[in-house]
Amino acid sequence: MNTRFKFSALLVAIGFLLAFLPDQKNTGFRLNPSRLNFLAASDTLSFSADQVARFINSEDSTIRLIDVRDPSEYRECRIPGSVNIPLEKFSDKTLLSFLNSDKVKNVFYSNGDQFSSVAWTIATGLGYKNTYLMKGGLNEWYDTVMNTHFSGERISAKENLIFENRFKARRLFNEFNSLPDSLKVKLFASKQAARKKLDGGCE
Secondary structure (H helix, E strand, C coil), X not given: CCHHHHHHHHHHHHHHHHHHCCCHHHHCCCCCHHHHHHHHCCHHHEECHHHHHHHHHCCCCXXXXXXXXXXXXXXXXXXXXXXXXXXXXXXXXXXXXXXXXXXXXXXXXXCCCHHHHHHHHHHHHCCCCCEEEECCHHHHHHHHHHCCCCCCCCCCHHHHHHHHHHHHHHHHHHHHHCCXXXXXXXXXXXXXXXXXXXXXXXX
16 A cells, blocks of 8 residues: 555544544544554555465464455455454444454455555554554455466476465365355364364363
8 A cells, every 4th residue: 555545544544433433532542643654654564465375274363354344245255264344343342342452463354455444543543452454455365366377387486385375275265155154154163173172272
């Protein structure tokens, strides 16, 4: 995202907060706009589609993907393991408290960058830690992960690792989104239980 776009998202988010957040004395921004704009300009607060693909391939429990699109869009297709918190729900203090975590990185995504940037701005402005963006959102996910292909006669070890990561994530994405919603929940519950057994933990 360029600086002008980030600043616009910041202003939209501030307007959103002023209009919708209840009890503004207790839930107002803890960071001033200039500090937020400085943070928004940092490349360290976003993850690429390739990085997100690695997170879901390894089932990284320190990452929580948050889809801020409408529920209908979320039901139609989503990144495996993500949870849906539509942008309009960000006025619900109960849902926002879910985001305030010291141990889990919240990675917001939408179709592009606009709505996830607003979500990031609201969460960060409220003082929540570990807030990040998925650069380019699902548009970038499709361009990078879903449409990846190899052409040529030789492939380097690095290119092969990237291709394998994308291919595995693409296959998981397609398999996951072909399931009915009830089975999507069961799939991830069974994967988590299996991982705990391998780690020597309890179900």
